[in-house]
Amino acid sequence: MNQKESILIVDDNEGIRKSLKLVFNKKGYKADTAETGQEALKKAHKEYSNIALIEFKLPDMEGTILLSKLKELYPKMTCFIITAYAFLQNARMAARINADGYFIKPLIIEDVLYRFEKILKEQRIEKKLRESEEKYRALFENTGTATMIIEEDRTISMVNTQGERLSGYSKDEIENKMKWTDFVIPEDMEKIKKYHISRRKAGEKPPTEYEFSFLDRKGNVKDILLKIGMVPNTKKSIMSLMDITKHKISEERLKKTMDTAIDTMSNMIEAKDPYTAGHQHRVCQLAIRIAQEMKLPPDKIEGIRVASLIHDIGKISIPTEILNKSTTFSDIEFSLIKGHSQIGYDILKSIDFSNPVASVVLQHHERLDGSGYPNNLKGDKILLEAKIIGVADVVEAMSSHRPYRPALGIDAALEEISKNKAILYDSKVVNTCLKIFKKKVNLNLNSIIAEPS
Numbered sequence: 085m086n087q088k089e090s091i092l093i094v095d096d097n098e099g100i101r102k103s104l105k106l107v108f109n110k111k112g113y114k115a116d117t118a119e120t121g122q123e124a125l126k127k128a129h130k131e132y133s134n135i136a137l138i139e140f141k142l143p144d145m146e147g148t149i150l151l152s153k154l155k156e157l158y159p160k161m162t163c164f165i166i167t168a169y170a171f172l173q174n175a176r177m178a179a180r181i182n183a184d185g186y187f188i189k190p191l192i193i194e195d196v197l198y199r200f201e202k203i204l205k206e207q208r209i210e211k212k213l214r215e216s217e218e219k220y221r222a223l224f225e226n227t228g229t230a231t232m233i234i235e236e237d238r239t240i241s242m243v244n245t246q247g248e249r250l251s252g253y254s255k256d257e258i259e260n261k262m263k264w265t266d267f268v269i270p271e272d273m274e275k276i277k278k279y280h281i282s283r284r285k286a287g288e289k290p291p292t293e294y295e296f297s298f299l300d301r302k303g304n305v306k307d308i309l310l311k312i313g314m315v316p317n318t319k320k321s322i323m324s325l326m327d328i329t330k331h332k333i334s335e336e337r338l339k340k341t342m343d344t345a346i347d348t349m350s351n352m353i354e355a356k357d358p359y360t361a362g363h364q365h366r367v368c369q370l371a372i373r374i375a376q377e378m379k380l381p382p383d384k385i386e387g388i389r390v391a392s393l394i395h396d397i398g399k400i401s402i403p404t405e406i407l408n409k410s411t412t413f414s415d416i417e418f419s420l421i422k423g424h425s426q427i428g429y430d431i432l433k434s435i436d437f438s439n440p441v442a443s444v445v446l447q448h449h450e451r452l453d454g455s456g457y458p459n460n461l462k463g464d465k466i467l468l469e470a471k472i473i474g475v476a477d478v479v480e481a482m483s484s485h486r487p488y489r490p491a492l493g494i495d496a497a498l499e500e501i502s503k504n505k506a507i508l509y510d511s512k513v514v515n516t517c518l519k520i521f522k523k524k525v526n527l528n529l530n531s532i533i534a535e536p537s
Contacts, residue, residue: 387439
C-alpha cells in the first residue's frame with residue numbers, strides 16, 4: 085500500500101471521525117480528521133489528500149461550500165458528501181455541486197471502503213499512466229530529430245519541437261488537426277499512401293526507411309529521410325524525419341565533380357587512342373541496358389555506369405604506337421596491353437567511390453573458366469558488375485573497327501558470347517544481352533544503346 089495515499093474525514097460527529105480514521109489506518113491509508121470546514125481547509129493546505137469525505141452540514145459552513153473550495157484548490161481531489169437527507173434530492177445536489185458521490189447515513193463501512201479502494205486504485209493507474217506519458221513525452225521531445233505519431237487515418241496526434249521547426253507549424257496547429265500527408269508533394273503522394281495502408285496489413289512489409297520531398301508552411305520543398313515503424317499493439321505509427329536537403333545538395337555537387345573527373349579520364353584515353361573513340365561510352369550504355377533489364381538496384385547500376393566509362397583508364401600507360409598498331413601484337417606487346425586492368429585499378433583504388441569501381445575495372449577481363457586476366461579469377465570470384473561490363477566490352481569491341489582488323493559485326497559478337505555462355509561469360513548476363521538485341525529487327529549496336537531506357 086502506498087502510504088502517501090491519504091483520506092481527509094470532515095464531520096462534526098467525533099464518533100464518526102474516530103471510527104472512520106481507525107478503519108482507514110488499519111487498511112494502511114493515512115487518515116486525518118477535521119471537525120469544521122476551516123480546519124479542513126488548513127489541513128488541506130498543509131498536505132494533499134486523495135479523497136475527502138465531507139458532512140453535508142458543518143458547524144461553520146455548508147459541506148457543499150467546503151467541497152467547492154477543495155475542488156478549486158485540488159481539481160483532481162475526489163470529494164464525497166455524507167448526508168442523512170433524502171436520496172433523490174442529494175443525488176441531484178451532488179451532481180450540481182460537482183461532488184464525486186455521496187453516502188447516506190448511517191454509513192456502511194464496507195461500502196465506503198469498497199468505493200474508496202476502487203477510486204484509489206484508479207488514481208494509482210492514472211498516476212502511472214500520467215508518469216509514463218510524461219516520460220514518453222520527454223523521450224519524444226529529445227529524440228534529436230523531428231518526430232511524429234501518426235494515427236490510422238494519417239492524422240498527426242503528436243509532434244515534437246523539432247517537428248514544429250521542420251514544418252513551420254505549431255503543435256496546436258498540427259496535433260489532431262493535420263494529416264502528415266499534408267506535407268507531402270503530389271509526386272510522392274501515391275507512394276506514401278500505399279506504404280501507410282500496407283504497413284497496417286498483416287504479412288506486408290513496406291520499407292521502414294525511404295526519402296521523400298516535404299513541403300513546409302512557406303512552400304519550401306525539403307529532402308527528407310524518413311524512418312518509420314508501428315507502435316506495438318496499435319494502429320499508430322511513429323516516424324522520424326531527418327532534413328537531408330543540405331546533404332543532398334552537397335551530394336549533387338560532389339556527383340557533378342566526380343562525373344566531370346570521370347569524363348575527363350574517359351576523354352584522355354580516347355584522345356590517346358582515337359581508333360577506340362566512343363568505345364567506353366558505348367560499353368557504358370550497353371552495360372547499363374543489361375543491368376536495367378536484370379533489374380539490378382539503382383546503386384549497382386550507378387557503379388556499372390562509372391566503372392564502364394573508365395574501364396580502360398589503364399591504357400593511358402601503354403605507348404601510343406602499340407595502341408595504334410595495325411599488325412598483330414607480339415607477346416611482349418600483348419602482355420603490356422593486358423596490364424591495363426591492373427594499372428587502371430592502381431589509378432582508381434585511392435578514389436572514394438560509393439561502389440567498388442576500382443575492383444570492377446580490375447576484373448573486367450576476367451573469365452568464368454579462369455582464362456582471363458590479370459588474376460585468373462573464376463566463377464563467383466568475379467564481381468557481377470565486372471561480368472556485365474566484360475560482356476558489353478566484347479560485344480562493342482567485336483562489332484567495331486580496330487587498327488589491326490575491320491569490324492566483325494554484331495552477329496559475330498552475339499555468336500561469340502552465345503557460344504561461350506557459361507564458359508567464359510555469365511549465362512544470365514549473356515541471355516539478357518541477347519534478349520535486348522532480339523527486341524530489335526535491325527541488330528545495330530548504336531540503335532540498341534541509343535534507345536531510351
